[in-house]
Amino acid sequence: MxxxxxxxxxxxxxxxxxxxxxxxxxxxxxxxxxxxxxxxxxxxxxxxxxxxxxxxxxxxxxxxxxxxxxxxxxxxxxxxxxxxxxxxxxxxxxxxxxxxxxxxxxxxxxxxxxxxxxxxxxxxxxxxxxxxxxxxxxxxxxxxxxxxxxxxLWAPFRRTLKALRGYQLQQPQSLELPETPIDEFSELNQAVAQLTQRVAADYRALKEFTENAAHETQTPLAIMQAQLEQLVQDPELPERTLAAVQDVYRAARRLSRLHQALTLLSKIENRQFGSDGRPVQLDGVVQEKLRQLQDFMEAKAVNPQVDPLPPVALVMHPALAESLVGNLLQNAVKHNVQGGQLQVRLTAAALEITNTGPELRTDPMLLLGRFRKHNAASDSPGLGLSIAEQICTYYGFRLTYAYAPVGSLHTLRVTF
Known part of the structure; x- marks a missing residue:
């Protein structure tokens, strides 16, 4: 009311x-x-x-x-x-x-x-x-x-609401609110303008920190991985030392993947991709990601059943579209059982991926949170589905996770 x-x-x-x-x-x-x-x-x-x-x-x-x-x-x-x-x-x-x-x-x-x-x-x-x-x-x-x-009398208040609804942190100019002779609305406009200025300053500082952290930490991680890879390939390295170096190498790779995932999550949440969206053929992205995962599917004897993919174009950032489809398919392959099933369906309304997997005793929607994994001992950072969830939220999509005990089927569905 x-x-x-x-x-x-x-x-x-x-x-x-x-x-x-x-x-x-x-x-x-x-x-x-x-x-x-x-x-x-x-x-x-x-x-x-x-x-x-x-x-x-x-x-x-x-x-x-x-x-x-x-x-x-x-x-x-x-x-x-x-x-x-x-x-x-x-x-x-x-x-x-x-x-x-x-x-x-x-x-x-x-x-x-x-x-x-x-x-x-x-x-x-x-x-x-x-x-x-x-x-x-x-x-x-x-x-x-x-x-x-x-x-x-309430016209200035409605103009303030309209300005707030249209305000975005990514825009360079500050929020401009119309002047009003009513003292209460004038005080409200001043408070809102000051608040948005502080929020914009914090956003710029966080964005700068994220970019700097991503840049400054990625380079040492890459050097570590390169040096460790050379040590692993050194034939004169003692066997005992080789095992330790391999452990460090795997830890460095895991840290690199975690760094990349957290950086991507931060950029999505801070809406740093801006308005770079353009029509992306999602059917082509699905085919490309399936081709990239072909070796992993062969290793697990997984034969994907892909329904005919109709041409579906979505206005998205290309990197986010690839990340969304890639994380969903990687999750379906990585957590699949040996010789399991994988079904991919794409329509103009939704993308649905169903795979066999381990028995699930908790609410499947909880696995969309950060650092949630089927297997706690897995070396996966547990951020793949969280990234997919953030991308869907960013574009107004809806990601659901359903589990059917009969056949132990896991279904991830993105509704556009």
């Missing part, structure tokens, strides 16, 4: 509550005032009739039986309400009644004066209708005013 809608709900709720309370108080006040006025009129008529009877020595003539009764059933002095049925209107009419005694030539009589409250009720109805019309007009005006204010 939007902030303005929630605010309007509270405003309207409070206004409705105040309207109900105000209407009740006004109704009660008006009713009391009109009843008091009727009582004063009855008291004035009582004084008038009492003085007239004293002056004339005769009872007044009854012209309206509903308004004056002489010697009626009431024999007590009182001021009260009553209901009288109107034979003309065929409805019950409320009256205010006062009864009082008078003396004519020493003979006591009881007079009852009545005054209709129908006019009072009509006045109250008119007032309530007027109030209802005024409150309806007020509520409607408030809604229209709030809608107009939401477009005008």
């Amino acid at each position: 939007k902030l303005l809608a929630r605010t309007n709900r509270y405003y309207l709720g409070l206004s409705a509550l105040l309207f109900v309370l105000g209407t009740g108080l006004l109704y009660g006040g008006l009713q009391y005032a009109l009843a008091h006025e009727v009582d004063e009129q009855l008291q004035q008529q009582r004084v008038y009739l009492t003085e007239r009877i004293r002056a004339t020595g005769a009872l007044p003539t009854i012209t309206m039986p509903q308004e004056l009764t002489i010697d009626g059933p009431t024999r007590s002095e009182s001021l009260r309400d009553t209901i009288i049925f109107d034979t003309i209107e065929h409805e019950a009419v409320p009256f205010r009644v006062i009864s009082f005694p008078v003396a004519v030539r020493g003979q006591p009589h009881w007079l009852t004066l009545r005054k209709s409250l129908l006019e009072t009720e009509d006045i109250l109805k008119v007032i309530l209708m007027v109030m209802l019309a005024v409150m309806t007009l007020l509520f409607g005006s408030l809604l229209l005013l709030n809608q107009w204010l939401s477009r005008w």
Whole structure:
């Protein structure tokens, strides 16, 4: 729910509550005032009739039986309400009644004066209708005013959101936000601009560090591998020393692969590939990676079953497309069993790779995390599927990992 809608709900709720309370108080006040006025009129008529009877020595003539009764059933002095049925209107009419005694030539009589409250009720109805019309007009005006204010007052906030949605850390220029005369939005823009400047500075520092680290560490690793490879090929090297050198050589190669994988992950997460994407024929990448893995598949007696590959073009960085397909296929071959199955399916909607492998007792989606491996003793760094997951996230793809116990089939599916 939007902030303005929630605010309007509270405003309207409070206004409705105040309207109900105000209407009740006004109704009660008006009713009391009109009843008091009727009582004063009855008291004035009582004084008038009492003085007239004293002056004339005769009872007044009854012209309206509903308004004056002489010697009626009431024999007590009182001021009260009553209901009288109107034979003309065929409805019950409320009256205010006062009864009082008078003396004519020493003979006591009881007079009852009545005054209709129908006019009072009509006045109250008119007032309530007027109030209802005024409150309806007020509520409607408030809604229209709030809608107009939401477009005008909140326009700078919406422009700020639009600028934030379009901002990218890779762009050289800093985030520019429009000026606004509203202090709160101006402070928000300043805080957001300062925050993006700090984030951009941290991003540039991290990018520079990643590039420098990748460059400075790759060269010593390459020298180590070259020197160790020469030592391994030296025929005069003692057997005991050769075994130690081979262990160091394998460790150096593993460290090199780990360095390359972590560097690639860092570049993907920092979006350092920018907008270098172009249409890449994914079917050609799959065929090329299968050809490169041919020797490994022959060593494991794996005969790949590749469905006819339709031409599928995706806008990607070529290196990331090769890394995605290569990591998925390498995972399917490396963790396959001797003489196992390998199925590759490619459509315009997805790339699906299914292979036989070791039994899995955990959630297969956990293997998409970093340093997660089927076999903890494996010399693999456990970053292949994590790299594939990051590439899919980078381009908005979806990578899923499913395991079927029947046949011990592992299926990796990339949905474009």
